[in-house]
Amino acid sequence: SAVISQKPSRDICQRGTSLTIQCQVDSQVTMMFWYRQQPGQSLTLIATANQGSEATYESGFVIDKFPISRPNLTFSTLTVSNMSPEDSSIYLCSVAPGQAETQYFGPGTRLLVL
């Protein structure tokens, strides 16, 4: 497995602003992912964070709204841009160590947009 931390753990933001969420892993991992979990809902993949290249976004998610960085094999950031109340969610990063398909999740960032 892997030890994953996220910052901030929670935040309350004003609409129109942006928030950058950090994800740190205790070991080098090939695959990192960002998910959104809307209140009381399941998890939806936003994008795969690729080291050294642009992130791969899922249908319904665009780079302008959710820019992602992956500067190395242990760190990634997700920015939620120009926020609206509909962006209030839990944002989770996950990692898949090695070439295995098993994913481990961080504790999440709980975002409330007013």
Place this chain on the structure above:
Amino acid sequence: GENVEQHPSTLSVQEGDSAVIKCTYSDSASNYFPWYKQELGKGPQLIIDIRSNVGEKKDQRIAVTLNKTAKHFSLHITETQPEDSAVYFCAASKRGSSNTGKLIFGQGTTLQVKP
């Protein structure tokens, strides 16, 4: 695209009873099926997983069964305890030469174990 249906949405059992959660998937190419437990205020925790070349896997009080023909898999928790109370998610993915590891999640089951 791939779709995963999970039932029931809520489940209440008495302590010591068994709990069963069922999922069906649509993509017959799916070959990896993990289960996650999410406690309030925490991220999902992997509790057990199964691959398509195996029909059943057990880890202490938790077991998962897979029926590839029917495209469904189930989580079985025996001798439930109050600390098993949480939201449980099933998921499916397919591992291939170009796979990105995308997990498709079910809708979740809120399990309540009454003391």
